[in-house]
Amino acid sequence: MRTPLIAGNWKMNGSTELVEAFGRAFADAALPAALKVAIFPPFPYLDAARRAFDGTPIRLGAQTLNPLHSGARTGEVSGSMLREFGVEYALVGHSERRQLYREGDREVCDRLLAALSAGMTPVLCVGETLEERDAGRTLDVVLRQVGFIMARLEPEQRTRVVIAYEPVWAIGTGRTATPEQAQEVMAAIRAYQAGYDRELAEGLCLLYGGSMNANNAAELLAQPDIDGGLVGGASLKVDDFLAICQSAG
Numbered sequence: 165m166r167t168p169l170i171a172g173n174w175k176m177n178g179s180t181e182l183v184e185a186f187g188r189a190f191a192d193a194a195l196p197a198a199l200k201v202a203i204f205p206p207f208p209y210l211d212a213a214r215r216a217f218d219g220t221p222i223r224l225g226a227q228t229l230n231p232l233h234s235g236a237r238t239g240e241v242s243g244s245m246l247r248e249f250g251v252e253y254a255l256v257g258h259s260e261r262r263q264l265y266r267e268g269d270r271e272v273c274d275r276l277l278a279a280l281s282a283g284m285t286p287v288l289c290v291g292e293t294l295e296e297r298d299a300g301r302t303l304d305v306v307l308r309q310v311g312f313i314m315a316r317l318e319p320e321q322r323t324r325v326v327i328a329y330e331p332v333w334a335i336g337t338g339r340t341a342t343p344e345q346a347q348e349v350m351a352a353i354r355a356y357q358a359g360y361d362r363e364l365a366e367g368l369c370l371l372y373g374g375s376m377n378a379n380n381a382a383e384l385l386a387q388p389d390i391d392g393g394l395v396g397g398a399s400l401k402v403d404d405f406l407a408i409c410q411s412a413g
């Protein structure tokens with residue numbers, strides 16, 4: 165039995181006020197008993213978020229991390245620093261970083277390994293562009309992205325990775341994959357992992373991301389291979405994010 169995870173990626177948005185509003189709303193919210201919740205705020209809000217989320221079910225995530233532990237990397241933040249602030253999850257391979265900052269599979273892998281060695285749970289984002297989907301290449305692209313990473317991990321490390329399927333054409337566009345489209349790809353990811361180990365595949369936590377909101381979450385989350393959501397825009401509205409969490413029971 166897999167525990168659902170609802171993760172909110174604030175991207176370069178948010179404020180101290182928003183952090184506090186989430187802390188207040190989640191302090192006494194009625195949530196499904198077996199649910200994990202994580203918020204990924206921008207770095208400057210991590211400390212305030214740690215304090216505001218204390219006593220709530222919300223765990224902290226980082227939107228990226230540098231592969232190195234420390235050193236001459238101006239502007240970067242390492243896994244060990246994030247752990248000092250109580251960060252438990254780290255996004256790697258988000259399409260905005262793959263596209264805007266030219267992060268390729270090798271770099272994504274280095275960041276994921278850094279998250280693992282810092283004791284965090286990496287959330288590996290994979291997904292196809294609209295052009296790739298239209299060309300019938302969705303499964304090739306997604307399984308190549310997953311396969312590149314999995315081939316470089318030890319069996320025990322594979323069990324510690326969460327995978328988020330995020331079709332690039334659905335991120336921030338208001339155009340959600342249909343539950344059937346998402347289910348097809350996510351079942352293929354689970355089947356791919358079963359090629360390594362059936363037990364690993366059964367335990368793998370798979371998130372859907374791409375314009376998930378309070379209206380479409382329940383239908384997506386009802387799919388057998390969708391264990392949770394990675395939510396962007398709707399995670400900036402307390403009521404909407406809470407409603408998504410409540411539909412993950």
Ligand code: PEP
Nearest residue numbers: 335336373374375396397
């Ligand atoms: C994301 O950035 O991971 C995301 C899914 O964004 P949105 O929900 O806004 O599409």
